Ligand code: HEA
Ligand code: HEA
């Protein structure tokens with residue numbers, strides 16, 4: 005395997021391993037943070053000493069380092085782990101295979117986007133070793149705080165700039181590939197739902213990220229050239245009137261950030277919907293219920309996601325008309341999610357459900373996403389957002405979506421397509437332990453957050469809220485959350501061991517071990533360079549399972 | 565390896581890969597500059613005072629540069645319509661004009677900086693330096709792309725060169741339109 | 754669910770809690786409904802019990818019913834109660850005669866509370882007067898500035914009288930959150946904002962900074978002491994005398 009390959013499968017795997025490494029990093033950051041939250045006055049064993057005196061004091065995290073952990077956990081997870089894994093790895097590897105193409109439309113561009121991603125990741129990583137450490141103003145980097153932050157923030161902005169370039173190239177490539185390189189007969193409405201989901205995702209990446217790039221340029225100017233884009237007049241910093249021209253607006257950053265930020269959350273969820281849809285069709289042995297409605301919902305969701313951003317800013321003092329508008333759009337945008345989830349749940353009915361390992365993760369996704377999505381509604385109404393904003397309730401809301409939600413979908417995808425990539429299967433027993441362990445661990449961490457949030461406990465609190473009487477009495481649940489996080493980490497060993505062991509020693513399987521209908525299973529495992537020889541023609545929709553009169557319970561798309 | 569539709573159009577989309585890719589790229593760039601122009605609007609509306617651009621900036625250089633950049637675009641369109649080596653000549657003219665644009669811009673910058681006008685001086689100047697700087701980066705990128713296309717002429721098929729010049733023509737039109745907006749916002753309004 | 758919430762110590766807390774409860778019942782209902790159906794189909798259609806899939810699956814009826822239900826519920830909630838409540842919370846207060854108007858200036862990491870003093874008017878502040886003694890740069894020589902009282906972190910309010918708190922920030926974004934009063938408002942430098950509420954319970958309540966504002970964010974705390982009108986007057990008189 006060449007390192008500087010332009011084969012989409014190699015690049016997909018490069019994305020996969022890099023982003024899994026970042027996933028692990030994101031977890032280790034937050035594990036440290038959770039341990040500290042549980043016992044904020046006690047040194048963290050071993051780790052505390054390793055971190056050194058610039059980050060800890062006698063093994064107890066410093067507030068500055070705590071904030072670095074939180075900000076970088078969010079950044080790493082969203083931008084360097086989950087999106088690259090979902091779009092870079094799954095998208096690159098699977099899209100050409102699923103539509104019957106020999107490669108991506110622009111193979112060299114594809115390699116470029118991977119290397120830019122790696123570069124951005126390394127810049128972010130290196131920022132931990134700058135004086136003052138990494139970025140520490142939250143993953144949202146609100147100015148003026150971020151304008152005045154240590155050098156790590158500059159690295160964050162530069163990293164973000166490079167990352168947006170990378171994702172722009174990647175998304176152009178994916179869109180062109182899907183629209184241009186479909187095999188003969190692969191009409192749009194015959195495409196697997198996963199491909200549709202990735203198409204919408206790519207459009208979101210293409211159009212929503214540039215404003216963040218613009219914003220990061222403006223913040224870089226503020227930090228390096230002394231401009232005041234985000235600094236109003238009359239600031240006082242460390243007791244002195246700030247020496248800036250002023251006239252800027254802190255709210256401007258929030259608008260630019262959330263204009264990206266909200267579409268970004270659908271970038272985190274759409275690929276997950278796609279993977280879960282593929283797996284569910286396969287384990288139920290029947291076509292997806294409401295495929296057309298799902299496609300429509302995905303398109304609608306993509307479009308709407310550009311006009312809901314200010315629901316993150318209800319408490320900045322927006323006028324009633326504006327907030328009224330954003331409340332209504334927020335309620336409207338929850339409908340396509342309901343359509344997609346409902347279609348997936350209804351697809352189960354009448355099926356012949358096989359509880360395979362990918363199946364378990366895909367099924368686990370549904371109620372977990374449901375919980376996360378439903379708790380978005382109280383946040384979407386400005387009145388009820390007043391007590392909940394910036395509390396652990398928000399953290400609970402979106403982690404249910406991204407952790408036992410998106411991450412479960414990604415795990416489902418890894419278990420499901422591993423045989424395609426390697427010709428071997430991941431071990432089932434280990435896989436099931438991984439599922440049940442993760443399920444328990446995640447809920448142990450995130451369920452208490454709703455209660456903490458309702459009690460008003462804020463996020464990003466260095467001492468877990470112990471300064472305040474109002475949030476006292478959570479020691480028990482904070483300890484429980486820390487132990488759950490440790491447990492969650494231990495359970496991942498089943499996965500890591502399974503992954504590396506099965507690469508070499510896993511049971512060999514046929515080219516189409518799951519008896520699936522879509523095109524990626526029509527070639528060998530692993531697929532040869534250029535995927536299909538000879539090229540395929542497509543004759544039917546993506547989910548022709550259990551057709552009456554067919555010899556087997558699945559009819560592949562390329563079967564005449 | 566042969567990727568389909570690299571040079572010939574696909575029937576149902578009516579485009580080649582490169583053309584579609586370029587349109588998508590431009591869409592993304594529109595969002596980038598759209599965000600910056602929105603920032604301009606928001607900051608200007610909330611500003612207590614906003615100097616008229618012509619009092620601070622050199623309107624002559626700005627106007628000359630507008631013409632020069634239009635020349636780059638025109639030459640890119642000529643290249644698009646010309647076969648092989650002739651296309652190269654027009655692209656080269658485009659490179660020279662684009663360099664002239666950058667030279668003039670650099671001259672303007674240095675006289676402004678010399679007069680003590682810096683990004684940190686006021687929000688107007690901050691916006692001016694950011695917008696024109698980012699635009700200048702796009703001109704630099706265009707120069708690199710032109711040179712790359714010229715170098716490719718003898719190496720790739722004519723059909724591929726035609727695809728490249730088509731995309732370049734689109735790109736330069738975009739860069740030109742952005743400049744016109746910047747010129748209007750910063751120098752005139 | 755009320756037992757999870759902090760004490761409700763302001764006049765609008767009840768309606769807001771009611772709304773919170775309302776949304777959560779709806780959300781919980783949907784979740785439980787779907788979970789029951791989900792578990793049922795998993796058991797009913799597991800391959801062991803149902804070896805051959807039916808291609809057709811569910812007919813649309815149930816699903817459409819559920820969608821419409823959700824949409825209607827959301828619309829009713831939104832239009833029926835959320836918007837009016839929100840408008841009430843954000844309407845610019847017209848301080849009546851008995852309202853108490855207090856200014857709070859946020860800085861890393863303290864809340865400077867400022868009472869207008871006997872004249873009931875706030876004096877001017879100037880940037881160049883800011884120092885470690887005069888944290889908000891109050892101009893004692895300005896028309897109304899002589900009798901203003903500035904106390905870091907110590908906010909007193911009389912019970913059952915509307916309070917309007919005008920907010921501003923010296924440096925970065927903070928957020929003035931009082932869980933017990935069910936108010937929270939970002940305090941953004943360069944922007945004047947306010948919160949208004951009527952405390953209905955005496956006692957001490959915490960102000961929690963609710964926007965990341967730096968390393969000391971976690972300890973940016975203030976206390977609101979809600980007391981009888983009389984005690985409030987005595988407190989003000991005492992502070993005025995101390996000056
Ligand atoms: C992938 C990520 C993702 C997704 C999909 C969503 C989806 C939604 N989000 Fe969320 N959100 C985030 C990620 C996400 N969000 C993040 C990261 C933040 C915080 C950022 C920060 O401040 O750091 C946030 C914050 C956030 C806020 C701001 C809160 C605050 O700061 O005060 C709001 C407010 O409106 C909101 C609303 C919503 C709504 C209404 C949806 C809707 O789209 C949800 C619609 C879904 C449903 C309604 C569920 C439907 C399912 C069922 C009905 C059946 C299920 C049951 C079974 C199968 C058993 N979100
Ligand atoms: C996609 C996004 C994403 C994901 C997946 C996660 C996952 C997790 N998050 Fe995070 N989180 C955010 C995005 C995300 N988070 C954001 C945006 C914030 C806000 C930051 C801010 O305040 O600015 C946040 C904040 C946040 C906080 C609040 C901190 C604070 O306010 O101070 C907490 C607290 O518990 C938390 C916990 C967790 C936990 C326990 C997980 C777990 O689910 C993690 C589980 C992961 C694993 C168990 C790793 C598995 C690893 C492998 C499988 C590796 C295999 C590797 C190889 C084979 C090489 N997160």
Ligand code: CUA
Nearest residue numbers: 927962964966
């Ligand atoms: Cu002030 Cu947080």
Ligand SMILES: [Cu+2]
Nearest residue numbers: 265266269316
């Ligand atoms: Cu959002």
